[in-house]
Amino acid sequence: MRGEASRVADRESRNSFANKLRESGSNAWEIGNELFTITYVFDHNPRIQRALTDPGRPTKDKVALLNELIGNQAMPLTMDILTDLVGRSWSRARDIDNAIEDFAVDAMMYQADCDGKTLEVAIQLAQLQSALLNLPVVRADLSDDQGPLNVRYELLHALIDSANFDRITVRLAEHCTRNPRNRRYLESVQWLINKFSRHMGESMVTVTTASPLSEEQIKKLNQIYAKKTGHPVHIHSVVDPTVIGGMRIQVGDEVTDNTVVAQLETLQRKVKTSVGD
Template structure:
């Protein structure tokens, strides 16, 4: 789990690269995973790209020299953005690159909105459930002596013929390059990335009393306009929300509750 500067750097890269991830999708994800293989194989490269004594320009130059002819401009820009950030530990750079690559794959599914992300989440979690039912399957997927291609083909069979491009890529990655983890742990972490993006499509609404159909429709329409996407409303009734409403979409909170205003007044009076 990242902390401090590394967590802040990852969040900054995800914000900055959002449009590129949405446009690049699975193709971009594959490129970023390939770049991650290079980082994982060359410790000197990781140390150079995370060395605080190196200037951003020097690190960008190193990325250009090594990857400039191998990556598309979009993938190269994401990699340079990562290389230009501060990292608390050398490994954090690779972990962050893996996370960004997973977000790109999830962005492909997100073109289908919340339902697309929900489908990808079901694929990943179902894969783990299927594998957990057979010790033989678990052994076959974790046997590092087995050919990589054989493990990848087995993973695809477990996913099923109707699986998505994003699901096949993420599961194949977890099985062929788990980076020191059990493949099922890697799949679970990829599923967590999908869940994180799903939360951006869910509006957690807390109200003091039940909404009728008209109120729910007006609220849904207003929130969709405000956030620029068709949100799924998850409504909870809490009498403590006096005379108002609280809405959370991802990290964004809209709180118009009377109780919150009273608490703010009390804090100001006590100051």
């Protein structure tokens, strides 16, 4: 959990650069990629984190170090963002990496806006999440940053290549694979879905059923969850015959599982408990 100083620094910096990132157009893709790479490098070099966030070190020295490390290798706006971040106060050294990652995702969202693909990317992230729900071994392997990166990439692409995802979805999924940042893979994907939902001003409601939802069901769910969340929602319907019947509904981190499979599993646990007694 970030301290108050880090939350303020992250929020104020991102707010101050929001318009510039939005107006960067197609350059947002490259800026986002650069910031993801820098997040990875800083995450794996705690000495750099400490040097760039040391409250006793003059800002000009930290900016000089930043230029020495990155210099003209990055786009001007990337350097402007990093320069702003090292001039702020941080509760913990590693919190600056959280802010850089937030900026990277912001850049990808603005690129999605520029491409007219924002909702499409959000839906694809929800599809990736749904595909992984019944693949615990794959999820664990994707989250294992101790294993070879090329093996994790091969596993990810074996899962998503046939889906023909947008380049932004693929890049976000690769980031979660390359740099889990102490998060489980599904947790990272849900974090991204939440960010896209806030960016669009609506919530993603993923509904898993054994057969396709009717238009009437989708309309009713829309009304229910729009009222519940207080803002527009998008119903992402997932068909999974293995749930047999009922619905599994996920809104953010909240999951309501009323599928037949879930009910059978609950009953089975109760039977085991009573037998054990």
